Amino acid sequence: MRYSGFRVIKEALTGHKGWGPAWRDAAPKPHYDFVIIGGGGHGLATAHYLAKVYGKANIAVVEKGWIGGGNVGRNTTIIRSNYLLDGNEPFYEHSMKLWEGLEQDLNYNAMVSQRGIMNLIHTDAQRDAFRRRGNAMILNGADAELLSAADVKREAPFLNFDNARFPIKGALVQRRGGSVRHDAVAWGYARAADSRGVDIIQNCEVTGFRIEQGKVLGVETSRGYIGAGKIGCAVAGSSGRVMAMAGMRLPIESHVLQAFVSEGLKPVLPGVITFGAGHFYVSQSDKGGLVFGGDLDGYNSYAQRGNLPVVEDVCEGGMALMPMIGRVRLLRMWGGVMDMSMDGSPIIDQTPVDGLYFNGGWCYGGFKATPASGYAFAHLLATDKPHDTAKAYRLDRFRTGRMIDERGAGPQPNLH
């Protein structure tokens, strides 16, 4: 069923009796050509592009809980393509372009809102670095703008401009950045994939792989064995757990990252703002809550909850940046488990096991990458060749020395 304004009017006049479920509750078949493990944003996007762009059929997405219940439902909903390095920027810019056409592509309102992202500058060295980054963005076809302190004051007068320790000296702005309704991304991709015949199988946990002579034949699940021609694993956060079942170690540690949302306020923030001196970033949701976050807790964790010292650190960052939020009450806070890779960049590649493909290591940049990640992973699954924008995201790049270390922090996952 296509959604449209006409449809809304028609349903309104006929008692809303015509709306059906957005996707079928599929039961597993014995064999699929493609099985995607992980019904999050990336897995569902992969299934969608595999069916739509690459014309494949007989596809299943298996999800241990309910779709969109993992990191696509636990992030801070920001989209941007403001990276420096050649391996990253074309990929994230591809993602941004897909975001811009997403709602038409999916026939689903994902509330893509390009309200801009502003990275604040606090030192001269930081201005140099951001100017360089902005130039790299423009060279790769993205948009970037360097603002002076006076420009920032005009656009965001509520920031603390009297901070002697961390004076605001300007900002790097990407106007096309913004935020998206995160759950709607999972739901929109699920609905679009389902409409092309993809089976979305929920409450179906993968418990093992059937591998014979170096080739994967299928997955053991809590709902029985499912045979597969090719298997794509898109379970960032749990990659270590799932790939261990295939006998693989990864250049990844799992870490917990916290996020927060305040009570609803009238509109106070124009877009996304990031603090350049501490680690704090904030935007305002359409419901009015301030959505913000900061650093990782810093130690390996598979627990979807964090510790209090990071809460204090994030709130200190917020108060240093915009003292006006001091009286705002926190409504909710939660933790998500991140695949932190050894260079801070993701992996989309074949594995040493024939027929098994891996998508993970998204660190805390997975949400904005959802469309391009699904597109590139679908390309890899369909053609056995990496997509042009994801050529650098190889699994063996740590062996060959081709790291994509945006932060320059070295092989220390909790610092990326």
Add this chain to the structure above:
Amino acid sequence: MIINHPLLGPRDSQEFTYLGDASLMHRPDRQGENAGEAFYEYQYQRDNPAGLHRELWYHEQGDRSWLVVTRDTTTHEITDVKLARDVARSEGRST
């Protein structure tokens, strides 16, 4: 999180910095056979278990000792804390 330091007693984990998996104590022999591959495994590959994890913590704002902490990564419960020095000695790494 409270880390029960073997010499100093219970200390707030904020006094420590975290390095990672305790296997990082076992740096390969740089002149050994296949040293490149061994260093790749050592430096980049991780077991990353969901469950008990042996890991290195440094008491930066305390006595500057390195600890080997055994912690459950699904619950954050700490079940064992040893001085890394003692662990290294018991594994024949130093005198």
